[in-house]
Amino acid sequence: xxxxxxxxxxxxxxxxxxxxxxxxxxxxxxxxxxxxxxxxxxxxxxxxxxxxxxxxxxxxxxxxxxxxxxxxxxxxxxxxxxxxxxxxxxxxxxxxxxxxxxxxxxxxxxxxxxxxxxxxxxxxxxxxxxxxxxxxxxxxxxxxxxxxxxxxxxxxxxxxxxxxxxxxxxxxxxxxxxxxxxxxxxxxxxxxxxxxxxxxx
Amino acid sequence: xxxxxxxxxxxxxxxxxxxxxxxxxxxxxxxxxxxxxxxxxxxxxxxxxxxxxxxxxxxxxxxxxxxxxxxxxxxxxxxxxxxxxxxxxxxxxxxxxxxxxxxxxxxxxxxxxxxxxxxxxxxxxxxxxxxxxxxxxxxxxxxxxxxxxxxxxxxx
Numbered sequence: 001x002x003x004x005x006x007x008x009x010x011x012x013x014x015x016x017x018x019x020x021x022x023x024x025x026x027x028x029x030x031x032x033x034x035x036x037x038x039x040x041x042x043x044x045x046x047x048x049x050x051x052x053x054x055x056x057x058x059x060x061x062x063x064x065x066x067x068x069x070x071x072x073x074x075x076x077x078x079x080x081x082x083x084x085x086x087x088x089x090x091x092x093x094x095x096x097x098x099x100x101x102x103x104x105x106x107x108x109x110x111x112x113x114x115x116x117x118x119x120x121x122x123x124x125x126x127x128x129x130x131x132x133x134x135x136x137x138x139x140x141x142x143x144x145x146x147x148x149x150x151x152x153x154x155x156x157x158x159x160x161x162x163x164x165x166x167x168x169x170x171x172x173x174x175x176x177x178x179x180x181x182x183x184x185x186x187x188x189x190x191x192x193x194x195x196x197x198x199x200x201x
Numbered sequence: 202x203x204x205x206x207x208x209x210x211x212x213x214x215x216x217x218x219x220x221x222x223x224x225x226x227x228x229x230x231x232x233x234x235x236x237x238x239x240x241x242x243x244x245x246x247x248x249x250x251x252x253x254x255x256x257x258x259x260x261x262x263x264x265x266x267x268x269x270x271x272x273x274x275x276x277x278x279x280x281x282x283x284x285x286x287x288x289x290x291x292x293x294x295x296x297x298x299x300x301x302x303x304x305x306x307x308x309x310x311x312x313x314x315x316x317x318x319x320x321x322x323x324x325x326x327x328x329x330x331x332x333x334x335x336x337x338x339x340x341x342x343x344x345x346x347x348x349x350x351x352x353x354x355x356x357x
Contacts, residue, residue, distance in 0.1 A: 003235040012249075036354070037355075042246025042249055043247075045250050061249035064349050075249055087264060092257075095231065183346075186350060190342065
């Protein structure tokens with residue numbers, strides 16, 4: 001749920017990067033963190049295991065500056081992708097304004113992508129959020145891998161993108177597609193806020 | 202004493218608590234990890250990080266309590282060498298909020314708990330009914346968004 005301070009004209013939005021384990025959610029945040037000027041970001045908080053797998057979440061606060069006179073801040077979260085962190089994913093997803101689903105483009109990961117998308121829908125449903133209404137984009141990550149290892153984006157769209165939400169090919173490790181994905185979800189979240197829609201809640 | 206609050210009704214109860222309990226930091230947030238009011242922080246981004254962590258501690262503590270005792274833990278206290286942390290839930294008619302405070306030798310756990318109980322009562326009494334607002338993002342919304350995102354990524 002976005003927090004809007006009318007007195008100081010500030011908006012704070014929560015965006016959650018969701019997807020299967022090792023799809024590149026944390027990598028997205030690391031890339032963003034590396035690109036954003038110091039004065040526009042806070043510390044990146046990572047609650048990770050000793051092997052750097054996300055245990056609870058990663059968190060990156062961003063100051064987007066003024067949009068239509070509102071100082072706009074984004075809170076970017078990731079969830080742990082492994083199946084057994086179900087409870088944690090639900091907690092992080094609570095109150096989200098938008099979701100970036102990070103899919104692993106490797107052909108052998110298709111089943112995990114589908115399971116994770118189903119898991120997302122189930123968790124949103126449990127929180128009374130209509131999956132057809134919440135702002136969402138899909139990122140097909142690892143598109144830089146050899147063509148024989150990955151699925152093309154149109155095939156991934158067929159398997160995952162039944163809502164026909166904006167989708168982006170990406171190589172989060174090196175940057176292509178990361179900015180476009182963040183831009184895509186930002187636009188959807190702020191447009192929905194602007195419309196004052198409470199549909200789906 | 203500097204208190205900043207997203208909604209005005211939160212400020213008087215928090216101001217009273219900070220003055221009475223003599224704490225160093227105080228933070229009121231919703232269960233999604235978004236700040237409603239704070240005292241003692243200097244950078245907004247630090248507030249956001251503290252909120253994310255406080256919401257996580259509260260959520261995992263509640264779940265742990267449910268699994269161990271069948272109900273969420275009512276509060277959490279950690280005594281460090283110089284500073285202590287107290288975290289608990291503050292219910293209001295608008296829903297439950299999370300309260301995090303940090304104190305040093307100027308205060309004590311007993312004082313904090315005593316004044317937190319008063320704070321909860323004041324906060325619940327001050328809470329107005331929920332209302333729907335529509336932020337009016339003007340026509341230049343898309344241009345601003347593009348410009349600011351490009352600036353964030355060094356593409357302007």
